[in-house]
Amino acid sequence: MFEQFDAILLARIQFAFTISFHFIFPAFSIGLASYLAVLEGLWLKTGKQIYMDLFKYWIKIFAVTFAMGVVSGIVMSYQFGTNWAVFSDKAGPVIGPLMAYEVLTAFFLEAGFLGVMLFGMNKVGKKLHFTATLMVAIGTFISAFWILSVNSWMQTPTGHEIAANGQFVPGDSWWDIVFNPSFPYRLFHTLMATYLTTAFVVGGVGAWHLLKDKTNLHARKMFSMAMWMAALVAPVQIFAGDLHGLNTLEHQPAKVMAMEGHYDSHSDGAPLILFGIPNSDEKRVDYKIEIPKLSSLILKHDLNAPLDGLDTIPDADEPPVGMVFWSFRIMVGIGFAMLGMGLWSLFARSRKKLYDWRLLHKAALIMAPSGFVAVIAGWITTEVGRQPFTIYGLLRTSESVSPLAAPAVAASLIAFIIVYFFVFGAGTWYIMRLMSKSPHVGEKGVKSTETGPVRTAGIAPGPAQKDALSFDPKQAG
Amino acid sequence: MDLTVIWAFIIAFAVFAYVVMDGFDLGIGILFPAFEVGDARDQAMNSIAPVWDGNETWLVLGGGGLLAAFPLAYAIILPATYPLIIVMLLGLVFRGVAFEFRWRDPDHRAFWDFAFTGGSIAAAFSQGMILGALLQGVEVADRAYAGSWFDWFTPYTLLTGIGTVAGYALLGATWLIWKTEDSAQDMAYRLSKPAAVATLALMAAVSLYTPFLDGQYWTRWFEMPNIIFAAQVPLLVLILTYFLFRGLYKKQEAAPFLISLGLFFLGMAGLGISMFPYIVPDQITIWDAAVPESSQIFMLVGVAITVPLILIYTGWAYWVFRGKVGRDGYH
Numbered sequence: 001m002f003e004q005f006d007a008i009l010l011a012r013i014q015f016a017f018t019i020s021f022h023f024i025f026p027a028f029s030i031g032l033a034s035y036l037a038v039l040e041g042l043w044l045k046t047g048k049q050i051y052m053d054l055f056k057y058w059i060k061i062f063a064v065t066f067a068m069g070v071v072s073g074i075v076m077s078y079q080f081g082t083n084w085a086v087f088s089d090k091a092g093p094v095i096g097p098l099m100a101y102e103v104l105t106a107f108f109l110e111a112g113f114l115g116v117m118l119f120g121m122n123k124v125g126k127k128l129h130f131t132a133t134l135m136v137a138i139g140t141f142i143s144a145f146w147i148l149s150v151n152s153w154m155q156t157p158t159g160h161e162i163a164a165n166g167q168f169v170p171g172d173s174w175w176d177i178v179f180n181p182s183f184p185y186r187l188f189h190t191l192m193a194t195y196l197t198t199a200f201v202v203g204g205v206g207a208w209h210l211l212k213d214k215t216n217l218h219a220r221k222m223f224s225m226a227m228w229m230a231a232l233v234a235p236v237q238i239f240a241g242d243l244h245g246l247n248t249l250e251h252q253p254a255k256v257m258a259m260e261g262h263y264d265s266h267s268d269g270a271p272l273i274l275f276g277i278p279n280s281d282e283k284r285v286d287y288k289i290e291i292p293k294l295s296s297l298i299l300k301h302d303l304n305a306p307l308d309g310l311d312t313i314p315d316a317d318e319p320p321v322g323m324v325f326w327s328f329r330i331m332v333g334i335g336f337a338m339l340g341m342g343l344w345s346l347f348a349r350s351r352k353k354l355y356d357w358r359l360l361h362k363a364a365l366i367m368a369p370s371g372f373v374a375v376i377a378g379w380i381t382t383e384v385g386r387q388p389f390t391i392y393g394l395l396r397t398s399e400s401v402s403p404l405a406a407p408a409v410a411a412s413l414i415a416f417i418i419v420y421f422f423v424f425g426a427g428t429w430y431i432m433r434l435m436s437k438s439p440h441v442g443e444k445g446v447k448s449t450e451t452g453p454v455r456t457a458g459i460a461p462g463p464a465q466k467d468a469l470s471f472d473p474k475q476a477g
Numbered sequence: 478m479d480l481t482v483i484w485a486f487i488i489a490f491a492v493f494a495y496v497v498m499d500g501f502d503l504g505i506g507i508l509f510p511a512f513e514v515g516d517a518r519d520q521a522m523n524s525i526a527p528v529w530d531g532n533e534t535w536l537v538l539g540g541g542g543l544l545a546a547f548p549l550a551y552a553i554i555l556p557a558t559y560p561l562i563i564v565m566l567l568g569l570v571f572r573g574v575a576f577e578f579r580w581r582d583p584d585h586r587a588f589w590d591f592a593f594t595g596g597s598i599a600a601a602f603s604q605g606m607i608l609g610a611l612l613q614g615v616e617v618a619d620r621a622y623a624g625s626w627f628d629w630f631t632p633y634t635l636l637t638g639i640g641t642v643a644g645y646a647l648l649g650a651t652w653l654i655w656k657t658e659d660s661a662q663d664m665a666y667r668l669s670k671p672a673a674v675a676t677l678a679l680m681a682a683v684s685l686y687t688p689f690l691d692g693q694y695w696t697r698w699f700e701m702p703n704i705i706f707a708a709q710v711p712l713l714v715l716i717l718t719y720f721l722f723r724g725l726y727k728k729q730e731a732a733p734f735l736i737s738l739g740l741f742f743l744g745m746a747g748l749g750i751s752m753f754p755y756i757v758p759d760q761i762t763i764w765d766a767a768v769p770e771s772s773q774i775f776m777l778v779g780v781a782i783t784v785p786l787i788l789i790y791t792g793w794a795y796w797v798f799r800g801k802v803g804r805d806g807y808h
Contacts, residue, residue: 420570423570
C-alpha cells in the first residue's frame with residue numbers, strides 16, 4: 001500500500017515536471033510564430049527592411065525554442081502510457097482521437113513547413129516563404145486547439161458514455177466531446193496568455209537594448225509593438241479570465257472554493273480573501289486580509305449572494321487548497337501587473353516618451369519572464385484544482401496510474417530532472433545570448449551564426465568585421 | 478476489411494514511415510564520429526537539418542496513434558518497456574537539441590556532437606530492444622502489464638537492439654552517399670559496406686532466433702501453407718542484397734539508399750507475418766485492443782483528409798532541399 005502511494009506521488013511529480021517544462025516552450029513559440037508572421041507580412045506589405053531585420057533576429061530564437069518544444073513534446077506523447085497506463089486504457093477512445101488530430105493537423109503542419117521557414121527563403125521566394133511562416137503559425141494554433149480540448153474534457157467531461165469494460169467511449173456526438181463546457185474559455189484564455197508571454201519577452205528584449213542605446217530603431221520598433229500588445233491584450237485577458245472563472249464555478253465549484261480559500265460556506269455574501277495562509281488541518285485561512293462580500297460580487301454579481309465552501313465537499317473529493325490558492329494569486333497578480341505596464345506605456349506614448357523613460361524600460365525588463373511564471377501558475381491552478389481526479393468527478397488519480405514499482409518511476413524522474421535542467425538550461429542560455437545581441441540593419445537569419453556567413457565552425461570574425469559581413473541586402477529576398 | 482484491420486495498417490504505416498524517415502537521421506548520428514570535424518560533419522548535419530523535425534513527428538503519430546486506436550496495447554506495451562522508453566526519449570532530447578546547439582555554441586561543439594551521437598545510438602538501440610521485448614512476449618493480467626520492470630532485458634532484445642543500430646547506420650550512410658560529395662561522400666561509401674554486412678548478419682540472426690522464442694512464430698513461418706508466402710521475404714532480401722552491394726561497388730548514388738529502404742520494408746513485412754493479428758503477441762489481438770467504431774470512424778476521416786496532404790507537403794519540403802547539400806548548407 002505504502003509503495004503504491006509512493007509510485008502515484010512520484011508519477012504525479014514526473015508528469016507535472018515534464019509538462020511544466022514542456023509548456024514553457026509552446027507558451028513562447030505560439031505567440032512568437034504569430035509575431036514572426038506579422039513581421040514578415042509587414043515586410044512584404046511595406047518593403048521596409050526593419051521588419052525583415054526583426055524577423056531574422058527573432059527567428060534564430062524561435063528555432064532554438066521550437067527544437068526544445070519538439071523534443072520535450074515527444075516525451076509528453078509517451079508519458080500517458082508510461083506512467084498513466086490505466087488512464088490511457090480507460091480514456092483512450094475519447095482523448096486518443098483528439099490527440100491523433102493534433103498530430104495530423106498541427107504537428108505535421110508545423111514540422112513540414114518549419115524547414116522552409118528556417119532555411120528556405122532563397123529557395124522558394126518571398127510569397128511561398130511567407131506561406132510557410134503562416135502555416136507554422138497556424139499549426140501552433142491548431143495544436144493548442146486540440147490539446148486544450150483534451151485537457152478541457154478531463155476538466156469538464158461531456159459527450160461520453162461508459163462501456164461495460166470500464167472504458168470511456170464516445171457518445172452520439174464528437175461535437176459534445178470536443179466543445180465541452182470549459183473548452184472555449186480555456187482556449188481563449190490560454191492563447192491570450194501565450195500572446196502576452198511573447199509580448200513581454202519581446203518588450204523586455206527591446207527595453208534592454210533601449211537601456212543600452214535608446215536611439216536603436218530596431219529596439220524601438222520591437223518595444224513599441226510589444227507594449228501595444230500589452231495595452232490591448234492584458235485587459236482582454238483579465239476579462240476572459242473572469243469568464244473562465246465563472247465557468248469553473250459552474251462546473252468545478254470545489255476548484256473555485258480552493259482558489260478563493262473558502263473553507264466555510266457563506267449564507268449572506270462571501271468575502272474576498274486577498275492574502276492569508278490556508279490551513280487545511282484546521283480548515284481555515286490564517287492571518288487573512290479580506291474584503292467583505294466582494295467574492296460574492298465577483299462570482300455571483302450580487303453582494304449578498306450565498307456561496308458554498310469546501311464544507312459542502314466530502315474530504316475525499318477536496319483539491320489541495322494551499323497550492324491552488326497561492327498559484328491563483330500569483331497568476332492574477334501578474335495579470336494586473338501586465339495591465340499596469342500596458343497603461344503606463346500608453347501614458348508614456350501619449351507624452352511621446354515611450355523611448356525615453358528609463359524606469360519604464362527597467363520595469364519592462366523585470367517583467368520579461370513574467371508571462372512564463374503566470375502560465376505555469378495558471379496551469380497549476382487548473383490542474384491541481386482538478387485533483388483528486390484525472391477525469392473530473394469520474395476517474396480518480398489514484399485509479400489512473402500504471403502498475404509500476406516506485407524505484408522505476410523515481411529513477412526516471414531523477415533522469416528527467418537532470419537532463420532537462422542541463423539541456424534546457426543550456427538552451428535558455430543560448431537564447432539569452434542571442435537576445436543580448438543588439439538588433440541591427442542587415443540582421444542574419446538562422447543559417448548564419450557568429451562564425452560567418454556559412455554555417456560552419458571556422459575562424460570567428462571580430463565584431464566590426466562581422467557587421468560588415470552581415471550587411472547583405474540580398475539576404476532580404 | 479473491417480476498420481480495426483485498417484487501423485492496424487495505419488499504425489504499421491506510421492511506424493514504417495518513422496523508421497524510413499528518422500532511421501537515416503539517427504543513422505547519421507550513429508556514424509557522426511567517423512566524419513571529420515568541419516566540412517564533412519557540417520554537410521552531414523545540414524543534409525537533415527530542414528527535415529528531422531518532420532521525421533520525428535511520425536514517432537509522435539506512432540505513439541499517439543497507438544493510444545488513439547489501440548489504447549489497451551499502448552497501456553500494456555509502455556509500462557512493459559518503461560526504462561527503454563525513457564532512455565529513447567532522453568536520447569531524442571539530446572540529439573534533437575544538438576541540431577541547433579552545435580551552431581549556437583562553437584566552443585562546446587565537440588560536446589553537442591557527442592550528444593548527437595550518444596542520443597542517436599541510445600534512441601536506436603532502445604527502439605530495437607522495445608521491438609524485441611514485444612516479440613519475445615510480455616506478461617498480461619487484467620488489462621494491464623503484469624511483469625516486472627526488467628523483463629525486457631534478454632539476449633534476444635540485445636540482438637534486436639544492435640540490429641536496429643546497424644540498420645539505421647546503413648540507412649544513414651546510404652543517405653549521405655546520395656546527399657553529400659567529396660570527402661563526406663567517400664567516407665559514406667566506406668561506411669556503407671560494413672554497415673550493410675552487419676545489418677544483414679543481424680537480420681539473419683534475429684530471423685533465426687525468433688522462431689525459437691515461446692509463441693506461435695514457428696507455426697507462422699514454417700508450416701504449410703504459410704511457408705509458401707513467408708519464404709518470399711528471405712528470397713527478396715537476398716535479391717536486394719545483391720543489388721545493394723552491386724550499387725555500392727559501382728558507386729551508384731541514389732540506389733543504395735532506396736534498396737536499404739527496401740530491406741527495411743521486408744523486415745517490416747516479416748514482422749507483420751510474425752505478429753498479425755496480435756498487437757501484443759499471443760495475448761492481445763488488434764480486436765481486443767481496438768477502440769469503438771465511432772472513434773475509429775472519427776479518426777479515419779481525419780487520416781483520409783490529412784495524410785495525403787501531409788505526404789504532399791512533406792514531399793514538397795524534401796523537393797525544396799533536393800540535390801547535394803553542398804558546402805554552404807542550404808543557402
